[in-house]
Amino acid sequence: MQVVFDEIPETVIPRMRGGAGEVRARMFTDQLGKIMRGTLPPGASIGMHSHETSSEIIYILSGTGKVLCDGVYEPLTPGACHYCPKGHAHSLINDSDGALTFFAVVPEQ
Template sequence: MKKKNFLTAALEPLDHCHEGTGTLRHITLFDASEFESQLRFLNYTVLPPGTSIGLHKHAQDEEVYVILEGTGTMTVDGESTPVKPGDVFVNRPWGEHGLVNDSEEELRILVFEAGF
């Protein structure tokens, strides 16, 4: 059994993620080598206030963003919407997406990516 705890994991700084604003804190909990499926990674990321994951596109993969804590604004294919804990977004292949922490508290997320 593979077990990791993202709440106690050592997070690394990630500057200007996808040309976004500021420095996020991030860890890849599992990468493709640890999956037998088409999953490529499971990431835990903390966006401090005023930071963002810049708008970007992927090719032959899908990502799922799970909002764990905090609030912000998610943009998917040109449509922006507020996010809160419990929200889940699917970013489709060749779609554009980004996430902004426009609040005064940290925004904590999990991101899964699967290829095909």
């Protein structure tokens, strides 16, 4: 099955998971998980949340930022991949002056 993000309508999610600003996302979801291409504008974030029934993989396409995972900040640059295992918590933060674009996969386990 092919997922063509440019054919999926963009959704604007204000304060995603209690974060700051908004996330612009194109998402494919079904009962097995979620696949998303998202953009965080400067200063925006996805709030701290835990993955009780899933893990999450975030691959940075463009821009820079950081992730807070289990109390540790990790810098993110294009080509970086962040993994949040099932049972852990994280937050994605754009602390730069440019947009942060990422690809995320959340498989239900």
